[in-house]
Amino acid sequence: MNSLHLSGTSPVHRLSPEAKVVAVLLFTVVVVLTPREEFAAFAGYAVLLAVVAAVARVPAGWLLKRTTIELPFVLLAVLLPFFGHGARVDWLGLSLSVEGLYGAWNIFAKGTLGVLASLLLAATTTARDLIHGLDRLRCPTVITQIMTFMLRYVDVLIDDARRMRIARLSRGYDPRFLWQVKAFAVGVGALFLRSYERGERVYLAMLSRGYAGRLPSPAAGPAAAREWAFSSALPVAAAGIAVAAAVLA
Structure with a gap:
């Protein structure tokens, strides 16, 4: 992306x-x-x-x-x-x-x-x-790792948000005013929890495959x-x- x-x-x-x-x-x-x-x-x-x-x-x-x-x-x-x-x-x-x-x-x-x-x-x-x-320029590893995961999963999060919006609309809820945003706020919270849980599962899967805090670097020098x-x-x-x-x- x-x-x-x-x-x-x-x-x-x-x-x-x-x-x-x-x-x-x-x-x-x-x-x-x-x-x-x-x-x-x-x-x-x-x-x-x-x-x-x-x-x-x-x-x-x-x-x-x-x-x-x-x-x-x-x-x-x-x-x-x-x-x-x-x-x-x-x-x-x-x-x-x-x-x-x-x-x-x-x-x-x-x-x-x-x-x-x-x-x-x-x-x-x-x-x-x-x-x-940035990684080759000795940017802190934790920053480059976070950016890598963000790049990899931002499309997944956007797709989750789109599906949740469609689900709200299919149930007749289309907030247009400030006092109608409860469903949107609930959806944001659910998306956060879902993303957190996915991150935990991905991290455990990576640990089981030998992840030690750094992703493999490309072959190019x-x-x-x-x-x-x-x-x-x-x-x-x-x-x-x-x-x-x-x-x-």
């Missing part, structure tokens, strides 16, 4: 997941550390992501459609110029806070770049490969040096843009 993944054979798709995770993380760090006044630097970061999207053959429309996940933060950013303090400027009859405008730009620019980088990572890497990549070099192009280029913008400022 990975609705964000786009199957492909591009050079970005073929990179080892741990190399892509580190590249995106370092790129995001550079973006976050960039002063909000460096408008040219943010434009350069956007160009870098556009190049990665082109190499990975990820359609621009696909990316733009999924950036709507940041809409709540964009709405917050839109309010900042109106309620900010300090010096103000007039624009189209509106009195806007200069500090608020900078704050809104900071949220929008860095948030959008971070979302786009994450979407490119998800589009070129399956959820299972991401977990294996860690990322090669050339993969690290290729993936480092994004954060290194971003760092170069940041340094150039700081020098020319």
Whole structure:
């Protein structure tokens, strides 16, 4: 299950997941550390992501459609110029806070770049490969194990919830108001208990088959040096843009 993944054979798709995770993380760090006044630097970061999207053959429309996940933060950013303090400027009859405008730009620019980088990572890497990549990066085992089980059983839980909803509807109960949600609350509790019991049974079955706290790892080895070099192009280029913008400022 990975609705964000786009199957492909591009050079970005073929990179080892741990190399892509580190590249995106370092790129995001550079973006976050960039002063909000460096408008040219943010434009350069956007160009870098556009190049990665082109190499990975990820359609621009696909990316733009999924950036709507940041809409709540964009709405917050839109309010900042109106309620900010300090010096103000007039624009189209509106009195806007200069500090608020900078704050809104900071949220929008860095948030959008971070979302786009994450979407490119998800589009070129399956959820299972991401977990294996985190495991190779020495992410705590308990976290990767929980993520693995979540990935494996989330479809089962969704199917259980769907069947329980159908059962409620078949009995004529279709709550539409707050005071009618008793059946829904009872269903959530039953789903939790059923999931807990299933987890216990699965765990006991795994112990009987020799589980010792770690699932088998895939046969593929860690990322090669050339993969690290290729993936480092994004954060290194971003760092170069940041340094150039700081020098020319």
